[in-house]
Amino acid sequence: MDTVSLIDIAGYLPENRVGADYFAQFAASDRLAENIMFRAPKFRHHIASDENAVDMAERAVAPLIERNGSELVSNVDILITHTQLPDVPVLGTGGELARRLGITPDWVVDLHNGGCASFVYMIKLARQIMQTGDASTALIVSVQNSAGQIFTQSDVRVLAQSAVPGDGAGACLLVKSQAGPVLGLECRTYPEFAGDMTAAVDPPRKYWEAGTGQLHIGFTETKIAKVFARGNRLVPEVALAVCKQIGITPDEIDTLVTNQPNRLFLRNWRDALELPAERHPDTFDECGNLFGAAIPVTLDLENRAGRIPNGSLVMMSAFAHAGDFAGAGAIRWGAAPVGV
Known part of the structure; x- marks a missing residue:
């Protein structure tokens, strides 16, 4: 292909x-x-x-x-x-x-x-x-x-x-x-978890209807515990699946770029893959949780700073919502800015 x-x-x-x-x-x-x-x-x-x-x-x-x-x-x-x-x-x-x-x-x-x-x-x-x-x-x-x-x-x-x-x-x-x-991509869907993170309005209404309640995320302590357990597992799991797919070990990853939900997830993910902090860019304290934009924004910031030279092996890995979806992808980097 x-x-x-x-x-x-x-x-x-x-x-x-x-x-x-x-x-x-x-x-x-x-x-x-x-x-x-x-x-x-x-x-x-x-x-x-x-x-x-x-x-x-x-x-x-x-x-x-x-x-x-x-x-x-x-x-x-x-x-x-x-x-x-x-x-x-x-x-x-x-x-x-x-x-x-x-x-x-x-x-x-x-x-x-x-x-x-x-x-x-x-x-x-x-x-x-x-x-x-x-x-x-x-x-x-x-x-x-x-x-x-x-x-x-x-x-x-x-x-x-x-x-x-x-x-x-x-x-x-x-x-x-x-x-x-x-080089490789892995995406997995877990529909059984899809109901564990939902939007909420009180009093209940369709989000486009006029009303007094304001839309937010319906978190509970039980749901949060589930998100942590799944997120801790899924991000390294799909990254390791891509490593196996392309025939490398995690220590060959030069740059790991994940979604950026909070500091604990970031630490746990790099620990699970046994990577040092300098190989796992962290934009959380400057950008917060950027959801789906976190990977490209983090890649852009690192790339423009000259920290992803061409030829580097970049691993992207993330999970979505309460764990209903996860994906990882490996790239042999070739987008370094001219002169870097």
Whole structure:
């Protein structure tokens, strides 16, 4: 099959950088406040009030156009997007982004599932399309836009969960080439766990209906315990599955990039794979939990800092929601900035 490579990656963080003191001023008595799941990062970025998911996606894609030329992006065959909080009715993020960029891909897909592991899932889907058809280029975009919209609501910002998420977006270009080959991918679905993390409104209503309750995540101590147990297991498990698939051992991983939900998960994952902290980039204290955008944003920050030289073996691994989905992927890196 044709080799598919990741040739460039870019990220976007909104200008509004919010410190932990913003949420501290609103903190109320919350029995979950002491749970390690909700230990707040020092900072996070929030989407602007006049900004939507497509704005963020467009800003994430802009460096790719600048570095690779408008022709490559304007002729992409595949556009796949994931938006944590879909906020473009009818057309969706993918359709509107295509309109703004003036592109006409054969494939435009708004991928709703996959959550924090959606970036890996989108790469897998794009590679499958490219290897079984005529498509030769793909643009992948992940947007996390719920922090500044859901978690700053007056009734939600008092909850311990509100201080953890941050907003951001990441994008990458995939092409048929040997420049930065995707070596292996593993995605697993566990639908039996899907009901353990849900949105909640009190009093209950459909989220689009007018009402007094404000949307938030329906956490309980029992659900949190399940999330920790599954997350601790799933991220190393799928990473090890990819290691086996491509014939390497974990100590050959140069850079491990995971989703960034909290400090304990990050420590446990690198310990499970027996990797030192310097091989596992941590953006939690600057960006908070970026959900599906965490992997591309972290990759972009590390790449621009010159810490992922070409030829490095990069492992991406993440789990979604309460553990209903997990994915990992290995890349022989070929997207280091010119001159680095």
